[in-house]
Amino acid sequence: MKTMSRRSAIALGVTAAAVTPLFTFAASAKTKKYGPNEGKEISPGVRVVEVGTGNADIPAYKSISIVDVVFQPGAHAPQSVMDNDMVCTITSGAFTIKKADKEFKLKVGDMYTCAKGKTDEATNTSKEVGVHRIAVLIPA
Structure with missing residues (x-):
């Protein structure tokens, strides 16, 4: 097992503490019904759908943008390269996520990066509209 330096542990803790409150309102997205357009x-x-943007207290990031990615039943977002680091949570629906080295399934309340x-x-x-609530971490 790789050891973690104190600086890395603190940075990880600060990042988790800063991003976690963003998802306290993720449950509200369950009740938000987006129109098809x-x-x-x-x-x-x-x-x-853009939800909001705020400043980040995380030294590596200047701001955080929250978006909801709304998928119709069976809809597919093709493979794309991520422009920024992101923290994602599923607020409705169920998904299969494919990355270069793995594939996994997620349901409401699950998170990934x-x-x-x-x-x-x-x-x-x-068989329902699915939503990813995503915190996009904008570099400093």
Whole structure:
């Protein structure tokens, strides 16, 4: 097992503490129903709705942008390279996520991360509209 320096442990703790409150309001997205034309379409049946932006107290990031990615049942977001580090939570639906080295399934309340420069692909495998609430970490 690799050891972690005190500085890395503190940075990880600060990052987790700063991002966690952003998801305390994620449950509200469960009740938010987006219209079929809200936001910007990024692929057929997949739309991005901007929720808000705020300053970050994390030294590596200047701000955090929150977006909801809304997937119609069965919709697929093709593989793309991540422009920023992101923390994602599923607020409705069920998904299969494919990364370069793994594939996994997620349901409501599950979280995962995406790293800048890495690839990600998502498919809504449920019969309901699915939503990813994403905290996009904007570098300083």
